[in-house]
Amino acid sequence: xxxxxxxxxxxxxxxxxxxxxxxxxxxxxxxxxxxxxxxxxxxxxxxxxxxxxxxxxxxxxxxxxxxxxxxxxxxxxxxxxxxxxxxxxxxxxxxxxxxxxxxxxxxxxxxxxxxxxxxxxxxxxxxxxxxxxxxxxxxxxxxxxxxxxxxxxxxxxxxxxxxxxxxxxxxxxxxxxxxxxxxxxxxxxxxxxxxxxxxxxxxxxxxxxxxxxxxxxxxxxxxxxxxxxxxxxxxxxxxxxxxxxxxxxxxxxxxxxxxxxxxxxxxxxxxxxxxxxxxxxxxxxxxxxxxxxxxxxxxxxxxxxxxxxxxxxxxxxxxxxxxxxxxxxxxxxxxxxxxxxxxxxxxxxxxxxxxxxxxxxx
Ligand SMILES: NC(=O)c1ccc[n+]([C@@H]2O[C@H](COP(=O)([O-])OP(=O)(O)OC[C@H]3O[C@@H](n4cnc5c(N)ncnc54)[C@H](O)[C@@H]3O)[C@@H](O)[C@H]2O)c1
Ligand SMILES: O=C(O)C(=O)C[C@@H](O)[C@H](O)[C@H](O)COP(=O)(O)O
Ligand SMILES: [Zn+2]
Numbered sequence: 001x002x003x004x005x006x007x008x009x010x011x012x013x014x015x016x017x018x019x020x021x022x023x024x025x026x027x028x029x030x031x032x033x034x035x036x037x038x039x040x041x042x043x044x045x046x047x048x049x050x051x052x053x054x055x056x057x058x059x060x061x062x063x064x065x066x067x068x069x070x071x072x073x074x075x076x077x078x079x080x081x082x083x084x085x086x087x088x089x090x091x092x093x094x095x096x097x098x099x100x101x102x103x104x105x106x107x108x109x110x111x112x113x114x115x116x117x118x119x120x121x122x123x124x125x126x127x128x129x130x131x132x133x134x135x136x137x138x139x140x141x142x143x144x145x146x147x148x149x150x151x152x153x154x155x156x157x158x159x160x161x162x163x164x165x166x167x168x169x170x171x172x173x174x175x176x177x178x179x180x181x182x183x184x185x186x187x188x189x190x191x192x193x194x195x196x197x198x199x200x201x202x203x204x205x206x207x208x209x210x211x212x213x214x215x216x217x218x219x220x221x222x223x224x225x226x227x228x229x230x231x232x233x234x235x236x237x238x239x240x241x242x243x244x245x246x247x248x249x250x251x252x253x254x255x256x257x258x259x260x261x262x263x264x265x266x267x268x269x270x271x272x273x274x275x276x277x278x279x280x281x282x283x284x285x286x287x288x289x290x291x292x293x294x295x296x297x298x299x300x301x302x303x304x305x306x307x308x309x310x311x312x313x314x315x316x317x318x319x320x321x322x323x324x325x326x327x328x329x330x331x332x333x334x335x336x337x338x339x340x341x342x343x344x345x346x347x348x349x350x351x352x353x354x355x356x357x358x359x360x361x362x
Contacts, residue, residue, distance in 0.1 A: 002217045006137060006224040008231040011157040015137055015224075017217050021164040025125060026055050028160070034095045035061045037086060039109035041069040041101030044127050047170045052100070063089050069104035071257035074143050076152065082112045096121035096159075102128035102175075103135035103261065107150070110141030114156035124158045127167040129179025129211065130262050133186070133219035136161045138227040138241075147256075148317055149249040155232050163220075168211045178262030180206060180297055184269050185243045186219045187294075188331040189226070194218075195334035199293050206296060239320070239339040243329050244268030246321075247352075250314035251303050263300045267355065270299065274351040274358075275343055276330045286333065291358070299359040308352045312345055 001018030016024060029036060038056065045052055045066050056062045065085050067073050086095075097120060099109035106124055113122035126136035142153020171179075180202055187198040201215040223241065230237035247268035252259060270291065277287035316324040326348055330338045 002213060004217060004220050004224060006157075007228055008139065008157055010139075010155075010231060011159070013158060013160050015161040015163065015220055017132070017163040017165070017213055017220070019165050021162045022051060022055075022125065022166070025123075025162040025164075026058070029059070032059070032061055032096075035063060035089065035091055036096045036098055037063045037065060037082075037089070037091065038098045038100050039082060039105055039112070040064065040066045041105045041127065042066045043069070044101050044105075044167070048127075048167065063091075067105075067108075069101055071104065071144060071149075071252065071261075074104050074108055076143055076145065078108055079112050079115075079143060082109070083116055086112070086116055091116070091120070093117045093120055096123060098123045098125060099136075100125045100127065101131070102126065103131045106131055106135050107141050107153075108143060110139075110156055110158070111143055111153060114141055114154040119156065122156060122158045124161040126161065126163050128171060128175055129168060129216075130175070130182050132163040132165075132168075132216050133179060134182040134223065134241075136163065137220050137223050139231065147253050148314070148319075149252060151319065157231075163216065165211050165213060165216075173209075174260060174263075176206065176209065177266070177298060178260035181248075181260075181262030181265035181269075183215070183219055184266060184294060184297060185241070186222050188243060188269075188334050188337065189222050189240060191335045192333075194222075202294075203296050236339050239329050240337045242320070243331060243337065244270075244272050246315050246318045246326065246328050247271045247311070249318060250311045251306060253314040254306050254310040255302055259300050259302055264303065266297045267299045267303045267359075270294075270359070271351055271355045272328060272330055274354050275328060275347065276332065278347055278351060279330070279341075279343070281330055281332045281338065295362065299355075299362070304356045304360055308349050311352060312348060315348065316345070 004015040097113040099106040124136035126132045139155045139157035141156050142150040145151040187195045244265050248264035251264040276282045315326050321327050326343050328341050
């Protein structure tokens with residue numbers, strides 16, 4: 001088992017990664033003198049019922065709430081239902097919430113924890129590759145609103161994160177690819193050596209479908225280093241974790257959430273590389289190298305058939321734009337990122353068309 005310490009201004013906490021870390025969770029909550037609401041993904045409950053029932057039945061102070069984790073359910077209506085459940089069961093500020101599921105459950109349950117009675121303790125038990133390498137760490141919580149991703153939210157760090165690799169065994173190939181999307185971005189967050197390591201481990205993960213504790217730990221360490229230096233995205237450093245995301249969130253919204261977040265991120269990062277090349281931030285030969293290095297990552301066909309005008313409209317409404325001008329995070333080379341780059345919308349449109357052309361023929 002690996003243990004990573006995340007030290008942010010608002011909270012320091014441990015992330016445990018390994019096989020059967022869930023039993024550590026059960027042990028940690030052996031005799032709690034407070035109530036715990038487990039907010040669980042319905043699929044996770046169906047697939048891992050025995051383990052979860054064992055936990056719930058073993059103690060009286062465990063309460064349960066489950067929902068279908070879709071982007072459509074990542075909304076304020078769902079948070080209201082959870083607030084009601086908490087209130088009905090007399091939850092107070094000394095009690096706690098556990099997110100047991102992927103990034104959707106984590107974002108929703110985390111937002112409820114941040115806002116119910118102005119904040120109650122929150123624990124993350126991520127069950128997808130994406131949530132282990134990214135969403136369970138760093139404290140971004142929130143919901144979608146008026147078709148815009150994560151428009152309502154709060155920064156709220158968990159007390160502890162338990163990443164149990166056993167959960168990953170039931171993931172579908174599509175969900176593994178979605179997790180790979182966020183791992184792709186970590187290749188650009190540090191030096192060449194990290195780039196190569198991530199590239200090779202990610203290619204291996206997709207071909208062998210084996211989950212590497214070291215790869216997951218590396219991603220979490222990279223994220224923690226950023227979050228520790230800019231917890232609330234104030235200095236701007238944290239924006240590097242958003243590589244490809246202005247495109248990605250627009251693809252998701254334009255396609256009415258019919259694609260996975262990580263799939264959108266894969267396409268978004270490739271689109272950002274195209275923009276970088278067009279702006280001469282990266283050379284043609286480096287661009288070709290980066291694309292060919294990660295060509296094993298599939299781009300969802302729905303994205304390639306999306307309407308560029310609609311994608312651009314959503315990019316202009318992204319939370320991080322100013323005055324509806326498109327602003328991107330771009331990579332110039334591994335370890336060298338540019339934030340807040342204003343890009344002319346005609347160049348964005350050209351880049352989208354080029355992305356569609358390249359990947360239609362792959
Ligand atoms: N807060 C952050 O920092 C952050 C970071 C990245 C992504 N996100 C958000 O996270 C969400 C995406 O997360 P996700 O991909 O984990 O989505 P998710 O929670 O929807 O899970 C994806 C799918 O996998 C299923 N699933 C979950 N665990 C499973 C398991 N062990 N076995 C089989 N199936 C399982 C779910 O039922 C769902 O269908 C998006 O909403 C994205 O915006 C947040
Ligand atoms: O932790 C961060 O910071 C990230 O940007 C991680 C992203 O992968 C994640 O998708 C996040 O939810 C995006 O945040 P947003 O502020 O762009 O909505
Ligand atoms: Zn993301």
